[in-house]
Amino acid sequence: MPYDYLPKLLQPSDSKIVLLVLDGLGGLPIEAGGPTELEAAATPYMDRLASEGCLGQTIPIRAGITPGSGPAHLALFGYDPLEYEVGRGVLEACGVGLDVHLGDIAARGNFCTLDENGLISDRRAGRISSVEAMPAIERLQRIQIPSVELIVRQVKEHRFAVIMRGEGLHPHLNDTDPQRTGAAPLLIQAQQPSAERAAELFNQWVSEAREALTSQSKANGVTLRGFATDPGLPNYAETFGLKAACVAVYPMYRGVSKLVGMDVVPFEGEYPADEFAAVAKAWDDYDFFFIHIKKTDSMGEDGNFEGKARVIESVDAALPALLELNPAVLIVTGDHSTPALLKSHSWHPVPFLLWAPASHLPDSQTQFGERACAHGGLGAFPAMDTMSLALAHAGRLTKYGA
Amino acid sequence: MPYDYLPKLLQPSDSKIVLLVLDGLGGLPIEAGGPTELEAAATPYMDRLASEGCLGQTIPIRAGITPGSGPAHLALFGYDPLEYEVGRGVLEACGVGLDVHLGDIAARGNFCTLDENGLISDRRAGRISSVEAMPAIERLQRIQIPSVELIVRQVKEHRFAVIMRGEGLHPHLNDTDPQRTGAAPLLIQAQQPSAERAAELFNQWVSEAREALTSQSKANGVTLRGFATDPGLPNYAETFGLKAACVAVYPMYRGVSKLVGMDVVPFEGEYPADEFAAVAKAWDDYDFFFIHIKKTDSMGEDGNFEGKARVIESVDAALPALLELNPAVLIVTGDHSTPALLKSHSWHPVPFLLWAPASHLPDSQTQFGERACAHGGLGAFPAMDTMSLALAHAGRLTKYGA
Numbered sequence: 001m002p003y004d005y006l007p008k009l010l011q012p013s014d015s016k017i018v019l020l021v022l023d024g025l026g027g028l029p030i031e032a033g034g035p036t037e038l039e040a041a042a043t044p045y046m047d048r049l050a051s052e053g054c055l056g057q058t059i060p061i062r063a064g065i066t067p068g069s070g071p072a073h074l075a076l077f078g079y080d081p082l083e084y085e086v087g088r089g090v091l092e093a094c095g096v097g098l099d100v101h102l103g104d105i106a107a108r109g110n111f112c113t114l115d116e117n118g119l120i121s122d123r124r125a126g127r128i129s130s131v132e133a134m135p136a137i138e139r140l141q142r143i144q145i146p147s148v149e150l151i152v153r154q155v156k157e158h159r160f161a162v163i164m165r166g167e168g169l170h171p172h173l174n175d176t177d178p179q180r181t182g183a184a185p186l187l188i189q190a191q192q193p194s195a196e197r198a199a200e201l202f203n204q205w206v207s208e209a210r211e212a213l214t215s216q217s218k219a220n221g222v223t224l225r226g227f228a229t230d231p232g233l234p235n236y237a238e239t240f241g242l243k244a245a246c247v248a249v250y251p252m253y254r255g256v257s258k259l260v261g262m263d264v265v266p267f268e269g270e271y272p273a274d275e276f277a278a279v280a281k282a283w284d285d286y287d288f289f290f291i292h293i294k295k296t297d298s299m300g301e302d303g304n305f306e307g308k309a310r311v312i313e314s315v316d317a318a319l320p321a322l323l324e325l326n327p328a329v330l331i332v333t334g335d336h337s338t339p340a341l342l343k344s345h346s347w348h349p350v351p352f353l354l355w356a357p358a359s360h361l362p363d364s365q366t367q368f369g370e371r372a373c374a375h376g377g378l379g380a381f382p383a384m385d386t387m388s389l390a391l392a393h394a395g396r397l398t399k400y401g402a
Numbered sequence: 403m404p405y406d407y408l409p410k411l412l413q414p415s416d417s418k419i420v421l422l423v424l425d426g427l428g429g430l431p432i433e434a435g436g437p438t439e440l441e442a443a444a445t446p447y448m449d450r451l452a453s454e455g456c457l458g459q460t461i462p463i464r465a466g467i468t469p470g471s472g473p474a475h476l477a478l479f480g481y482d483p484l485e486y487e488v489g490r491g492v493l494e495a496c497g498v499g500l501d502v503h504l505g506d507i508a509a510r511g512n513f514c515t516l517d518e519n520g521l522i523s524d525r526r527a528g529r530i531s532s533v534e535a536m537p538a539i540e541r542l543q544r545i546q547i548p549s550v551e552l553i554v555r556q557v558k559e560h561r562f563a564v565i566m567r568g569e570g571l572h573p574h575l576n577d578t579d580p581q582r583t584g585a586a587p588l589l590i591q592a593q594q595p596s597a598e599r600a601a602e603l604f605n606q607w608v609s610e611a612r613e614a615l616t617s618q619s620k621a622n623g624v625t626l627r628g629f630a631t632d633p634g635l636p637n638y639a640e641t642f643g644l645k646a647a648c649v650a651v652y653p654m655y656r657g658v659s660k661l662v663g664m665d666v667v668p669f670e671g672e673y674p675a676d677e678f679a680a681v682a683k684a685w686d687d688y689d690f691f692f693i694h695i696k697k698t699d700s701m702g703e704d705g706n707f708e709g710k711a712r713v714i715e716s717v718d719a720a721l722p723a724l725l726e727l728n729p730a731v732l733i734v735t736g737d738h739s740t741p742a743l744l745k746s747h748s749w750h751p752v753p754f755l756l757w758a759p760a761s762h763l764p765d766s767q768t769q770f771g772e773r774a775c776a777h778g779g780l781g782a783f784p785a786m787d788t789m790s791l792a793l794a795h796a797g798r799l800t801k802y803g804a
Binding site for chain 1: 405407411453454759761762763764765766777778779780781782783784787789790791792793794795799800801802803804
């Protein structure tokens with residue numbers, strides 16, 4: 001842990017912390033001098049919080065580094081994403097709501113099309129639709145291998161997730177996609193001796209999969225990659241002394257939260273108001289709430305500047321329900337930037353709003369936006385400092401040294 | 403490397419990056435409330451770039467640390483100067499245009515005056531002039547030692563550089579200047595067994611030097627210090643995926659560039675316009691251009707506030723030639739501060755201007771200067787982050803993690 005000095009500074013408190021993450025919040029002006037998505041959005045509540053509280057910018061990973069969703073959230077959760085890596089197989093499994101336990105092996109799977117010689121003629125099985133892929137998924141789900149449990153779940157189109165659960169499994173295995181057509185899928189080989197059992201069992205599974213899929217016209221083969229297990233992240237309760245809850249619509253963010261030991265709060269609906277209502281309902285049971293809003297990122301990825309601004313406005317409009325709960329600390333930020341201008345995640349610093357009425361550092365900012373955050377009292381800081389700032393402002397950290 | 407995560411994120415691109423370094427750019431007001439050199443200079447082009455782009459401040463080494471030219475440039479080039487040290491002998495050799503290869507030993511030499519007992523009566527040979535020192539230099543250049551090649555070049559006044567080239571030479575040798583008069587120059591001793599051959603050969607050279615210099619009235623002895631070899635810096639092409647060129651008037655900066663694997667672009671002239679013309683001519687052959695302007699630093703060292711402002715203006719006036727080339731990223735900064743007020747390098751943060759039209763982070767700054775940079779959108783950051791920021795804005799880095 002980068003913050004191994006924290007656990008011994010923790011002190012008990014009844015104060016509540018809310019970390020509200022608008023995925024891909026950071027944006028850019030469409031034209032020079034124009035507003036960003038966040039600046040264009042009408043956000044009276046966030047602006048009030050900005051006036052009362054303190055702004056800053058986070059660097060998600062390191063200068064210039066564009067984060068994926070996994071590492072970006074790890075950083076916000078207080079873990080250095082260069083030190084702790086959540087493997088791609090685990091993220092894929094989390095993304096479809098599967099739990100990956102320590103010792104499990106999770107992998108990303110692709111259906112592919114094999115020719116009569118067993119060579120790949122299409123690496124994505126003709127980009128088969130999700131509906132078309134369902135019979136093939138069902139066939140994979142019926143495969144059994146003695147001594148291990150197997151879980152297969154459809155992701156989307158040609159993609160699926162697979163988990164193998166059993167004793168003595170190690171995930172140091174190579175990807176099997178040869179990355180070109182005209183070649184056979186690669187055999188799975190152990191990258192170290194401890195992984196030999198897993199290699200053998202996965203090869204057996206692949207071979208049974210091929211038999212099970214012979215009748216399929218497009219999806220008659222599989223490739224696997226990103227073999228990984230639970231990264232064994234230090235537990236949230238021990239690291240930060242917090243009973244923590246996740247309120248998220250998308251399975252992947254629930255999954256990453258579970259990896260650090262958060263409880264996932266179930267709820268109906270998909271709007272910010274639904275998520276905030278779920279927080280209100282669970283308010284007495286937890287110290288810390290991570291709330292995840294996905295659609296800011298989706299709109300950014302689509303290049304939809306206006307749409308992203310509207311999502312931000314919908315979050316703002318729902319904020320009173322959160323504020324009524326009187327959190328000791330409310331943080332509003334993103335995990336990374338997804339400027340509509342770039343239609344992708346980016347490396348830019350991320351707007352950060354800290355509202356903690358008992359102990360605000362004052363700054364002179366009155367609007368929540370990129371330019372204001374660049375002038376904020378918190379300056380620019382690594383995203384993985386978020387948790388220690390939150391704990392401090394919640395009165396949950398005692399003095400270091402005499 | 404602190405940036406060992408970079409190489410695997412590199413993606414190919416045709417985008418061009420220009421790093422324009424005004425040596426010692428950072429300054430201070432002569433009187434409280436007054437402008438700095440950069441703020442006093444009329445810089446319409448840099449101000450336009452500041453309005454369109456984004457400002458910040460770099461910390462060259464660490465807070466409060468005043469850098470020499472070598473470490474300051476290593477940081478801008480992306481190498482932690484606390485991790486990678488370019489020895490003084492190597493810097494001195496680079497400074498007079500000598501190439502130091504891996505396995506060479508380079509040292510700084512001083513002429514001194516020895517009395518009849520061989521004790522130093524003047525550690526700098528009466529601060530002999532460069533012209534007076536020439537005959538002594540020529541005598542040193544004639545010395546030959548079997549099995550090694552020796553290169554001696556005058557630096558200035560009593561100073562020279564010497565390189566020994568051959569097999570099995572290791573530079574772990576002590577300085578020979580006793581740091582006081584009335585003492586004999588120290589013998590060269592190996593600091594570890596592998597350096598014994600080099601110690602023996604250098605002692606032989608010093609003894610032959612003394613014989614060769616007996617007829618000299620002032621410069622009749624030598625001391626040597628800063629024994630060092632090529633530090634083996636990670637190569638620019640491998641580390642950053644860039645074919646890199648250096649355009650610099652002063653040999654030392656060319657030398658440091660060569661140590662990281664840049665090509666040195668030859669050109670005539672010494673003015674910013676000459677350097678920018680050289681960049682234009684070589685534009686199609688490189689991905690990255692490091693352009694070095696020396697005179698800002700020289701003026702600062704001379705305490706010439708106005709002169710330093712005029713040099714900055716001359717760079718600004720020449721900028722259109724660079725902008726016509728349409729770089730994807732143009733960075734204007736310094737390697738460190740050299741405030742005329744202090745007449746020396748200083749530890750102050752350095753103004754930093756990033757212009758990258760495809761993906762500017764907006765800030766509200768409209769002038770390139772110390773105060774504006776303190777409010778810039780990039781915040782204050784380590785100078786060694788410069789290269790990852792440049793690569794990101796040039797579209798040369800892919801996403802970290804899924």
